[in-house]
Amino acid sequence: MLLTIVAFIVALGVLIAVHEYGHYRVAVACGVKVLRFSVGFGKPLLRWQPQGSPTEFVVGAFPLGGYVKMLDEREAPVAPHERHLAFNTQPLRARAAIVAAGPLANLLLAVLLYAAVNWIGVEEPKAYVASPVAGSIAERAGLRGGELVLSAAVGESEPEDVRSFEDLRWALTRGALDGENVRLAVQAAPGAPARDVLLRLEGMDVREADAQLFRQIGIAGPWTRPLLGEVMPGGAAERAGLRAGDLVQRVGAVDAVDGAQLRELIRASVRDGQPLAQRWSIERGGRMLDIEVTPDLAQESGGAVGRIGAYVGAAPEMVTVRHGPLEGVWKGMARTWEMSSLTLRMMGRMVIGEASIKNLSGPLTIADYAGRSASMGLTQYLAFLALISVSLGVLNLLPVPVLDGGHLMYYLWEGVTGRGVSEAWMERLQRGGVAVLLLMMSIALFNDVTRYVTRLFG
Numbered sequence: 001m002l003l004t005i006v007a008f009i010v011a012l013g014v015l016i017a018v019h020e021y022g023h024y025r026v027a028v029a030c031g032v033k034v035l036r037f038s039v040g041f042g043k044p045l046l047r048w049q050p051q052g053s054p055t056e057f058v059v060g061a062f063p064l065g066g067y068v069k070m071l072d073e074r075e076a077p078v079a080p081h082e083r084h085l086a087f088n089t090q091p092l093r094a095r096a097a098i099v100a101a102g103p104l105a106n107l108l109l110a111v112l113l114y115a116a117v118n119w120i121g122v123e124e125p126k127a128y129v130a131s132p133v134a135g136s137i138a139e140r141a142g143l144r145g146g147e148l149v150l151s152a153a154v155g156e157s158e159p160e161d162v163r164s165f166e167d168l169r170w171a172l173t174r175g176a177l178d179g180e181n182v183r184l185a186v187q188a189a190p191g192a193p194a195r196d197v198l199l200r201l202e203g204m205d206v207r208e209a210d211a212q213l214f215r216q217i218g219i220a221g222p223w224t225r226p227l228l229g230e231v232m233p234g235g236a237a238e239r240a241g242l243r244a245g246d247l248v249q250r251v252g253a254v255d256a257v258d259g260a261q262l263r264e265l266i267r268a269s270v271r272d273g274q275p276l277a278q279r280w281s282i283e284r285g286g287r288m289l290d291i292e293v294t295p296d297l298a299q300e301s302g303g304a305v306g307r308i309g310a311y312v313g314a315a316p317e318m319v320t321v322r323h324g325p326l327e328g329v330w331k332g333m334a335r336t337w338e339m340s341s342l343t344l345r346m347m348g349r350m351v352i353g354e355a356s357i358k359n360l361s362g363p364l365t366i367a368d369y370a371g372r373s374a375s376m377g378l379t380q381y382l383a384f385l386a387l388i389s390v391s392l393g394v395l396n397l398l399p400v401p402v403l404d405g406g407h408l409m410y411y412l413w414e415g416v417t418g419r420g421v422s423e424a425w426m427e428r429l430q431r432g433g434v435a436v437l438l439l440m441m442s443i444a445l446f447n448d449v450t451r452y453v454t455r456l457f458g
Contacts, residue, residue: 003374003375004368004370004372005371006374008366008367008370008371010370011370011384011388012064013039013063015109015388015392016040016063016065017039018105018106018389019105019106019396020038020039020066020067020102022101022102022105023098023101023105024037024068025101025105026097026098026101027087027098030090030094030098031084031085031094032071032085032086032098033070033082033085034054034069035054035055036056036067036068036069037055037056037058038058038060038066038067038068038069039058040059040061040062040063040064040065041064041065041066042060042062043061044058044059044060044061045060045061046059047059070086070087070098071085071086071087073086073088073089092411092414095411096408096411099404099407099408099411100404103392103394103396103397103404103405104393105393106389106390106393106396107390109386109389110332110336110339110386110389110393111333111336112332113332113382113383113385113386114331114332114335114336114383114386115328115331115332116328116332117379117386118321118323118327118329118332119322119323119325120322120379120382121321121322121379122321122322122377122379122380122383124163124164124165124166124318124319124320124321125164125166125222125317125318126148126164126165126316126318126319127148127149127162127164127165127167127168127222128147128149128165128223128316129143129145129146129149129186129219129222130145130219130220130222130223130224130259130260130261131144131145131146131257131258131260131261131264132144132218133216134264136215136216136217137199137201137204137218138199138217138219139218141197141198141200143197145223145258145260146223147186147187147197148186148187149168149185150186150187150194151184152171152182152183153182153183154175154178154180155175155178162184163319163321164319165221167321168184169214169219170338172199172219173342175199176201176217177342178345179202180201181198181199181201183196183197183199184198184199185197199217204217221259221260221313222316222317223258223259223260223317224258224260224313224314224316225247225258225313226247226248226257226258226262226314227245227246227248227259227313228243228245228247228248228312229244229310229313230244230310231243231244231311232309232310235296235307235308235309235310236275236293236295236296236307236309237293238309240280240291240292240293240294240308241291242282242291242293242308242310243284244310244311246283246284247282247283248280248281248282249281249282249283249288250280251265251269251278251280252265252278252279258313259312260313262312262313263313266295266306266308266312267305267307269295270295270303270304270306273297273304275296275306276294276306277292277293277294278294279291279293280293293308336390339386339390340390343390343391343394344394347394361447363444363445365444365447366388370384401429401432401433401434402433402434403433406429406433410426
């Protein structure tokens with residue numbers, strides 16, 4: 001819990017400080033007098049003012065935001081000798097640059113963070129695909145499980161090398177959300193010739209980018225041995241006498257091929273809403289044992305499924321993915337662009353009803369993922385920061401009054417018509433922008449609470 005809180009506060013502090021520094025740095029470069037630079041709102045916890053600087057730096061008690069207060073005739077009287085230092089007296093291009101600098105600073109930070117992850121390297125599962133979900137797109141395409149994916153091409157794009165399972169997952173996500181087929185080059189065994197597999201994702205009904213998306217595709221995770229890990233106290237596995245380290249050979253009359261297939265067999269061990277007892281053949285310490293297992297019931301959106309209360313599947317084979325200096329920066333830029341584009345498309349699809357608003361996440365989910373990524377190591381935490389930095393940059397560029405993008409929309413109008421937005425319209429638009437922002441925040445917070453309750457009681 002403490003790690004989650006610290007990771008969340010650090011993430012917010014870094015991302016907000018970078019965003020506001022973008023505004024501040026460009027404002028100073030344009031000759032605007034900055035009165036206050038604040039990370040956080042409310043009562044100041046820290047404040048200082050460097051000698052000779054007109055700017056007071058503040059850390060506020062409420063960390064969800066920040067601001068840069070500039071000299072501006074619209075907010076307070078400005079002395080005649082300082083009028084040239086006021087924000088509102090600057091030429092249009094300077095005002096637009098100052099406003100755009102905050103979101104662009106977040107996108108630049110994302111590039112640097114992704115580049116740092118590429119330089120440091122990260123341990124990821126190898127791109128061995130597990131047994132596909134029965135009846136899924138992957139099964140119909142001819143995948144059987146255990147194949148190594150060598151490359152992936154989304155739509156008509158050129159094939160890209162797949163160095164890890166995360167590369168494969170990203171290609172599948174892009175294909176599904178863009179409605180594009182994905183062509184994989186796979187190898188059934190070391191030294192075997194590669195063959196092409198076409199995953200037909202163009203007709204998928206994709207409303208949420210979640211685990212169900214990958215179940216629908218049929219590639220839910222990397223290949224693992226059907227080995228049992230930690231057994232939860234009081235669960236079906238413990239009641240049956242299963243132990244950590246048991247290698248499952250057969251469930252009923254079906255051979256257990258890998259961890260993914262074993263999980264599917266467990267989920268499917270329900271008949272007419274009741275758990276189905278099955279005889280498992282397991283290997284334990286070199287001996288074969290037969291054990292009867294009756295799973296517990298769990299409710300999901302698709303109905304009742306079986307659970308045994310144990311970690312199913314051995315750890316997948318890992319590979320260290322690392323890139324050189326220039327390649328790391330280039331891939332960081334490419335990933336930032338792809339994530340920005342994907343975020344915009346998802347927001348657009350939510351507006352027209354083609355994607356679920358359940359994809360919106362708020363501070364509780366962000367805090368949860370901050371803690372999880374921090375516990376997994378530096379590179380995972382940096383990748384998390386990059387993702388949130390992209391989201392913050394893109395969100396602030398949306399043409400919604402109150403946000404930076406809304407102000408850029410005003411400046412676009414001014415540039416086209418030669419006159420600024422009237423005070424009356426500005427007030428109406430600002431009220432509308434506040435309403436839209438409050439609605440988005442309410443939906444995100446509701447989704448956060450729903451996920452938390454589902455995880456506790458679902």
